[in-house]
Structures are given as structure tokens and as C-alpha cells.
Amino acid sequence: MKILLSILLIHVGLLIHAQESLNLHGKVKILLEENLIHVEYELGNFKHLPDDTLRLVLNNIFDIEILRYNGQEIPITKDKRSCLDCYIYSIPIHPEKPVKQIYIKGSGRYTQTAQRADYKGLISMKNDILRASEQSKWYPIYWKDTTSNPIFAKTTYTYDIELDCPKCQNVLVGNNEPINQQGRFTSEEPTDDILLIAGQYNYQVSNAAYFINLSDTLKTELDKDIQSMIQFYTELSGIKINESIIYAHLPSDNPRWLGFVTFPFIVDVSQNPNTKNVGFISHELAHFYFGKIYESKSNLYWFYLESFAEYYSYKYLLHHGYDQVIKKEFSRLKKIRWAQYFSWIHPRLQKYSFVPLKKVSSREDIHVVHRYSIGAFQLLGIEHEIGSRNMKKLIPILFQNLSEGEHGFLTLRKSMLQIGIEKKKILEIERKYFNSLRLKHYTFIQIE
Numbered sequence: 001m002k003i004l005l006s007i008l009l010i011h012v013g014l015l016i017h018a019q020e021s022l023n024l025h026g027k028v029k030i031l032l033e034e035n036l037i038h039v040e041y042e043l044g045n046f047k048h049l050p051d052d053t054l055r056l057v058l059n060n061i062f063d064i065e066i067l068r069y070n071g072q073e074i075p076i077t078k079d080k081r082s083c084l085d086c087y088i089y090s091i092p093i094h095p096e097k098p099v100k101q102i103y104i105k106g107s108g109r110y111t112q113t114a115q116r117a118d119y120k121g122l123i124s125m126k127n128d129i130l131r132a133s134e135q136s137k138w139y140p141i142y143w144k145d146t147t148s149n150p151i152f153a154k155t156t157y158t159y160d161i162e163l164d165c166p167k168c169q170n171v172l173v174g175n176n177e178p179i180n181q182q183g184r185f186t187s188e189e190p191t192d193d194i195l196l197i198a199g200q201y202n203y204q205v206s207n208a209a210y211f212i213n214l215s216d217t218l219k220t221e222l223d224k225d226i227q228s229m230i231q232f233y234t235e236l237s238g239i240k241i242n243e244s245i246i247y248a249h250l251p252s253d254n255p256r257w258l259g260f261v262t263f264p265f266i267v268d269v270s271q272n273p274n275t276k277n278v279g280f281i282s283h284e285l286a287h288f289y290f291g292k293i294y295e296s297k298s299n300l301y302w303f304y305l306e307s308f309a310e311y312y313s314y315k316y317l318l319h320h321g322y323d324q325v326i327k328k329e330f331s332r333l334k335k336i337r338w339a340q341y342f343s344w345i346h347p348r349l350q351k352y353s354f355v356p357l358k359k360v361s362s363r364e365d366i367h368v369v370h371r372y373s374i375g376a377f378q379l380l381g382i383e384h385e386i387g388s389r390n391m392k393k394l395i396p397i398l399f400q401n402l403s404e405g406e407h408g409f410l411t412l413r414k415s416m417l418q419i420g421i422e423k424k425k426i427l428e429i430e431r432k433y434f435n436s437l438r439l440k441h442y443t444f445i446q447i448e
Contacts, residue, residue: 020047021190024157026139030130030165030198035109037062037123041140043102054091054099055143057083057150059123059136061108064089068103083150085121086137104140118254118269120262121151129199129213131250133262138196154192161185163198171198175243175264178203178212195262197248209245214273221275222247229285232316238392241288247281249273261287279313279325286312294399298407301363304399307375314376330445333377336369337437354437358409358430377442381433384444386421393419409434 025042039062046054058064060080067076069091078087093099112125123132132138134154142155162184165171170178173185174194178201201213208227211219226245234240243264252269258277259268261284270277286309296304317325354374355365366375383391398415416426432441 021156021158022046022142024139024159024161026159026161028161028163028196030163030168030171032128032130032165032167032199035112035125036107037110037138038107039105039139041102041104043104043140043142044100046099046102049093049099051095052093054093054102055146056089056091056102056104057086057137057141057143057153058089058104058106059108059132059138060085060087061110061123062087062106063108064104064106066103066105067091068101069094070097070100071103081150086150088143088150089140102140115253116255118252118257120260124250124252125199126251126253127200129197129201129250131267132196133260133267134193134195139194156190156192157187157194158190159185159187159194161194163196165198168198169200170203172196172212175246177210193262193265195265195267197250209247212246212248212250214247214249218273218275222281225275225278225281226285228320229282229316232319233286233289233312236312236315236392237289237395239289239293241285243288245285259284261285261291263288263292278322279317282313282316283309286310294395294402296399296402296407298402298411299360299363300357300366300408302366302371303357303375304402306371307379308395310372310376311379314380326445329373330377330442333373333437333442334439336373337439356435357412358434360408374437377445378433380445381441382416382429385425385429385432386416386419390419390421 023044025044027040029038030036031038060083064076064078067074067089074091077090079090080086081088091102110123110125110130115122115124118124120133120135121137123130123136123138125131134141135151140155141150141153143150143153145153159174161173162182163171163173164182166181168181170180171183172178173196174187174191176185176187178197197212203210203212204214204216204219206219206223208223208230211222214222226247230241230245246265247268248265249268251271254269255271257269258280259266259270261267266281266284268277268280287305289312290305290308294304294308298304314326314329353367355367355370357366360366382394386394394415397418398412401411401415413426416429417423432438
């Protein structure tokens with residue numbers, strides 16, 4: 001079994017490195033006293049480009065002053081389309097002049113006003129700390145698949161970024177250690193997740209992670225939790241998390257938002273962080289597997305990303321005696337079941353409508369309630385039917401099939417057949433857990 005997992009992990013790793021990786025060189029200057037960011041970017045190593053137009057996505061706070069194609073300045077053409085907080089820049093490609101370099105120079109002002117609708121896609125300033133993730137497009141993103149939503153577009157880069165913030169206590173870019181005010185941040189390892197944190201904050205190195213903007217007491221308790229989770233997930237998956245975890249407390253004005261992951265960062269946006277939010281941490285840490293090691297671009301994208309991470313989180317919580325957390329989630333499932341009965345009455349209840357995964361045509365058909373609640377319990381149902389050993393075998397094979405271009409619910413069926421699950425049992429699993437939401441099939445979860 002260990003040999004099989006090792007082979008599959010190598011296979012997935014090769015796929016990641018085989019992806020097209022661009023070079024990103026940048027100079028970023030942050031003037032906190034003026035709420036201003038100056039940027040210069042050079043993009044190179046383009047391959048397999050479209051025939052006519054190259055499209056780049058950048059946050060809409062930036063006003064681009066200069067755009068150059070292979071050293072020659074070109075007109076700036078931009079539009080919003082379906083991009084909520086960004087602009088799409090269209091660059092005509094000249095067949096006789098292959099793209100060697102794209103240069104961008106611009107600046108933008110961020111806001112310090114309260115953002116109750118704050119989310120990962122914003123460039124956010126709160127408590128003198130500036131936060132920008134890959135989804136906020138603080139650096140250019142190559143929008144390669146123009147049939148997809150540009151908000152979720154990512155680009156795999158090796159990078160070399162110089163950051164200068166004269167009034168900052170510390171600055172940080174990507175998977176590096178914070179430094180005072182200014183410095184150079186590099187990565188020769190291709191990555192599509194580059195987080196920026198700049199401002200007035202402290203950081204502390206510990207055993208399992210290093211912590212940004214947290215007290216000594218909280219750091220000690222969280223370090224124990226993270227060590228416990230890493231050990232559990234290593235045993236569960238057969239794959240060890242091989243990166244240092246960075247836990248950052250960056251408060252948000254959004255009261256309903258707990259945080260996000262830009263691996264290896266776990267960003268806690270709550271007003272008052274505490275050690276009781278173990279469900280949030282265990283979910284975000286599970287994204288090392290579902291989001292970084294394993295990835296799906298299928299129509300079931302949210303199921304394979306969020307439901308699997310929540311399933312791992314539930315496994316950890318159940319194993320470590322956090323029964324009350326699972327009990328709360330199961331009670332929520334009961335409410336969802338009742339809401340579904342009346343979903344035809346009011347549009348607000350339609351988000352609770354159960355959609356069988358085999359009928360999903362677009363990733364957005366899988367609503368938030370299904371991603372974070374229903375999907376995780378469905379996966380616990382599969383494990384109950386086929387056993388934990390078979391579930392451990394299923395996951396790497398399933399995501400290997402997905403990485404080879406196979407999509408959707410049919411891939412889940414095929415993968416179960418591949419590990420020796422009989423077709424009759426697979427159809428029974430579908431009937432119990434995937435054709436409708438019937439709580440009587442979840443009695444195996446002993447939490448009441």
C-alpha cells in the first residue's frame with residue numbers, strides 16, 4: 001500500500017511540475033501613509049499560447065500606466081466581463097513575434113474602510129496589516145482557460161519579487177520568512193499561490209508552524225493542535241505535509257467569515273482567534289491534500305476540493321473526541337433536510353435544494369451547503385460502505401483519474417470499480433447517499 005501511494009504521489013508531483021510555469025519578476029512598493037501600491041512586473045517563459053490574444057487579469061485598484069510586448073509599448077485594452085474585483089487586459093499576439101516578455105507598470109490605492117463583504121479576492125487593509133492573496137490578483141494572472149471564471153484563474157510561477165514598505169514592521173511574500181521593511185522574495189519551486197502580508201505585525205517560529213500576529217499563549221496551544229493534525233493526516237493519507245505551516249491572524253470586518261488557505265498559509269480572519277475553532281483549522285490544513293497534492297478541474301470541482309477537505313476534518317474531529325462539533329454539523333444537516341421540503345416556496349431556500357452529483361453540469365451547481373456539509377457526510381457514507389482501508393486506496397486513484405482529464409461522477413464510479421468494489425455495492429452507495437438526502441442512512445455516525 002505504501003509503495004502504491006508513493007508511486008501515485010510521484011505521478012501527481014510530476015504532473016504539477018509538468019504544468020506550464022511562467023517566470024514572474026516584480027518590484028512592489030507599498031506606501032502605508034498614502035494607501036498606495038506601486039508595481040512593476042515582468043512575465044516570461046510563455047509557451048503554448050493562443051493564436052490571437054493573450055489575456056491577463058489584475059485587481060481593479062491598479063491603474064496600468066505602461067504595457068510592453070517584447071519591449072515595445074502597446075495600447076492598453078481592458079474590460080471587466082465576469083470579473084468582480086479585477087480587470088482583464090487583452091494583448092494581441094503577433095505570430096511573427098513570439099511572446100518573450102510582458103512588462104506592466106502601474107499603481108493603485110487600496111481602501112481602509114470597513115469591508116463587511118470581505119473575502120479572499122480583496123486587497124484588504126485592517127489593523128495596519130495589508131493582505132493580498134492569489135485570488136485578489138495583486139500580481140498578473142494569465143487567464144488561459146477563457147471559458148472559466150477569471151475570478152478563480154491561477155498561474156503557476158517561479159518568482160523573484162522585490163518588496164519595499166518603508167513604514168512596515170514586517171513584510172512577507174509567498175512561502176518565505178517575514179523580514180523588516182524591505183527585501184527580496186524568491187521561489188524556484190513553481191507555485192500558483194503567492195500571498196502578500198505587509199504592515200505592523202509580529203511573528204514567532206514554533207515546532208509545527210510559525211505564527212503571525214498571535215499571542216504567546218495562543219501560539220503554544222495552536223502549535224499543539226497543528227502538530228496533532230499533521231500526524232493524523234500523515235497516517236490517514238500516507239503522505240506527509242512537507243512544508244512549514246504559516247498561521248496568520250488577519251482580522252476581517254466580515255462577521256461570518258472564518259478564514260481561508262493559501263497553502264502553506266492558514267489565514268484566520270476572526271476578530272478574536274481562539275483554540276476552539278479546531279474544525280476551521282483541520283479543514284484548511286486538509287487543503288494540503290485537496291487543493292495542492294490532489295486537484296480536480298471537473299464539473300464536480302467544489303465537491304472534490306471542499307467536501308473532501310471537510311471529510312478529512314470530520315475524520316480528525318471524530319478520532320480526537322470532538323463529537324460535539326460533528327453533532328452540531330449533523331444537526332445542521334437535519335435543518336437542511338427540512339429546508340429542502342420547502343425550497344419550492346421561497347427563492348432563498350433554493351440553495352438547500354439537493355442536486356444529485358451525476359446531474360451536475362457546472363461547478364457552480366454544487367451550492368455552498370453541499371460543498372461544506374452534505375458532501376462530507378456523503379464521503380463518510382462511502383467509507384462506511386467500503387471500509388477505511390478501501391477509502392484510503394480510493395482517494396489517490398480517484399484523483400489520478402481526474403488528473404488525466406476524466407471528469408465528474410462517472411470518475412468516482414470507475415475508481416471504486418478499480419479498487420475492487422462490486423458494481424452492485426456502488427449502485428447501493430449511490431441510492432443511499434447520492435440520489436437524495438435521507439438521514440436514516442447516516443445512523444452509523446454515533447454522535448447522539
